[in-house]
Amino acid sequence: MRAFVFGICMFLAGVLPAQASITPPDELVRSVTNEVLEIVRQDRGVRSGDPDKVMALVHDKVLPHFNFRRMTMLAVGRDWREASPEQQQRLVDAFLTLLVRTYSNALTQYRDQTVAFLPLRAASGDTNVQVRTEVRQSGAQPIPIDYMLERTDAGWKVFDVVVAGVSLVTNYRSTFAQEVRAGGIDGLIRSLENRNRELEQGAART
Amino acid sequence: MKSKHAAQFKLVSGGARGLAAAACIVVLASGCASTPRNPDDPLEGYNRAMFSFNEGVDKAIAKPVAQVYEKATPKPVRTGVHNFFSNLTDPWIGLNNLLQGKPGEAFSDWMRFLFNTTFGIAGLFDIASEAGLPKHDEDFGQTLAVWGVGDGAYVVLPFFGPRTLRDATATPLDFSANGVSRIDHVPTRNSLLALDAVQLRATLLPAERALEGATLDKYAYMRDFYLQQRRYKIHDGNPPVEYEDFDGAHAPGTSGGIAAVAAEAAVSRLELVEPGSVGPLSAAPLPQHGR
Numbered sequence: 068m069r070a071f072v073f074g075i076c077m078f079l080a081g082v083l084p085a086q087a088s089i090t091p092p093d094e095l096v097r098s099v100t101n102e103v104l105e106i107v108r109q110d111r112g113v114r115s116g117d118p119d120k121v122m123a124l125v126h127d128k129v130l131p132h133f134n135f136r137r138m139t140m141l142a143v144g145r146d147w148r149e150a151s152p153e154q155q156q157r158l159v160d161a162f163l164t165l166l167v168r169t170y171s172n173a174l175t176q177y178r179d180q181t182v183a184f185l186p187l188r189a190a191s192g193d194t195n196v197q198v199r200t201e202v203r204q205s206g207a208q209p210i211p212i213d214y215m216l217e218r219t220d221a222g223w224k225v226f227d228v229v230v231a232g233v234s235l236v237t238n239y240r241s242t243f244a245q246e247v248r249a250g251g252i253d254g255l256i257r258s259l260e261n262r263n264r265e266l267e268q269g270a271a272r273t
Numbered sequence: 274m275k276s277k278h279a280a281q282f283k284l285v286s287g288g289a290r291g292l293a294a295a296a297c298i299v300v301l302a303s304g305c306a307s308t309p310r311n312p313d314d315p316l317e318g319y320n321r322a323m324f325s326f327n328e329g330v331d332k333a334i335a336k337p338v339a340q341v342y343e344k345a346t347p348k349p350v351r352t353g354v355h356n357f358f359s360n361l362t363d364p365w366i367g368l369n370n371l372l373q374g375k376p377g378e379a380f381s382d383w384m385r386f387l388f389n390t391t392f393g394i395a396g397l398f399d400i401a402s403e404a405g406l407p408k409h410d411e412d413f414g415q416t417l418a419v420w421g422v423g424d425g426a427y428v429v430l431p432f433f434g435p436r437t438l439r440d441a442t443a444t445p446l447d448f449s450a451n452g453v454s455r456i457d458h459v460p461t462r463n464s465l466l467a468l469d470a471v472q473l474r475a476t477l478l479p480a481e482r483a484l485e486g487a488t489l490d491k492y493a494y495m496r497d498f499y500l501q502q503r504r505y506k507i508h509d510g511n512p513p514v515e516y517e518d519f520d521g522a523h524a525p526g527t528s529g530g531i532a533a534v535a536a537e538a539a540v541s542r543l544e545l546v547e548p549g550s551v552g553p554l555s556a557a558p559l560p561q562h563g564r
Binding site: 136137140141143144145147148165169170176195197205207208211215226227231232233234237238239240241242243245246258259262 | 476489512
């Protein structure tokens with residue numbers, strides 16, 4: 068009996084705090100960044116730009132912390148409301164593929180830079196926060212990279228990345244709006260999927 | 274417009290006259306080409322033509338030369354050259370900080386110039402940054418913005434690339450206030466200007482490699498990139514940020530209730546905002562970065 072009670076206590080001690088406290092956003096960004104950079108430093112395949120290795124790294128370590136639905140919504144803008152749930156899902160898939168393909172390249176450019184984590188400016192009740200970092204390298208100005216995160220039941224999720232003042236997400240908005248004006252939501256989906264196919268063929272060639 | 278272009282060309286060099294003529298022909302030829310109308314970009318037809326012209330010049334001359342420069346020089350040399358030109362911009366950056374009501378930053382910029390010119394050996398070494406005096410990024414276009422001058426239309430200048438109308442007006446002043454263009458000995462001046470252009474182009478090569486293929490429409494992507502980063506710089510890295518919710522499903526309970534009313538209000542408020550004018554971004558372009 069005593070062992071049983073002890074067991075219950077251990078169970079509660081182990082589980083309850085885990086649910087009550089999700090990783091704070093700044094710690095999340097720090098730990099994911101450090102983990103990924105450590106892998107890039109160690110893994111020759113990633114550093115030499117092996118597409119499979121880079122993709123695997125991004126899919127395993129980075130993407131679980133992103134909310135791609137919200138990112139796509141922000142990129143599409145007000146036309147998002149006109150899209151059916153099926154169209155929305157195809158947009159999310161196509162945009163995710165485009166972003167991953169494009170920005171995975173950036174990882175392979177990583178060499179001797181260091182990433183500094185700036186102090187978090189947020190109140191404890193905030194559900195949207197900005198985590199600011201700086202990529203520093205000798206002989207060049209630091210490049211600010213800010214992550215916008217929102218609190219969800221599954222932990223903090225990134226919904227935008229802002230590099231030197233430019234949002235990688237909303238920078239697509241007017242291009243997307245232009246595609247929708249020309250060919251409707253389906254036209255935008257087609258353009259994205261075509262571009263992804265071109266990128267895939269380009270990657271296969273090299 | 275025309276006289277401004279002429280002035281720009283003269284600044285670049287006398288030999289640019291042929292290119293100027295070519296640029297005019299490109300613009301005239303495509304002046305009536307139909308492009309999608311975008312309320313944020315009234316000069317889009319002209320801009321797209323000039324953008325292609327600049328891309329052509331870049332592909333034929335600037336990029337190959339920058340690639341040779343990158344291959345032929347070791348990194349420390351490139352860093353020294355970059356620091357040398359960067360140092361010459363600090364007095365003007367300081368003056369603009371002063372004009373924007375930031376005397377502390379202005380003083381810091383002038384101290385940078387003093388330290389780097391002397392102890393940093395004519396600016397080859399950026400010791401001021403190591404000593405805790407960070408490089409700032411200011412120009413007269415930003416000063417005008419702080420004084421309340423609006424952006425004006427987006428415009429692509431020949432060779433100089435993306436600008437807002439306000440910044441295009443300020444560009445000749447920024448250009449002539451740069452230490453290099455005030456050198457009297459013309460061959461020296463032109464050689465230095467050319468070297469500056471080459472080293473600046475070379476700093477963009479890595480970013481360009483990383484971003485290859487990111488866009489559906491390179492012109493529009495570069496335009497929005499420029500405008501976003503510009504806004505970011507004008508606000509010294511803290512532009513007002515707003516993220517809208519375009520997702521009906523996100524708004525809880527469309528069947529009445531306070532939440533629904535609030536969501537409705539939020540949406541109708543957002544409708545009044547042009548997509549281009551919102552967003553965390555409206556700030557600055559690749560070619561301007563890293564000085």
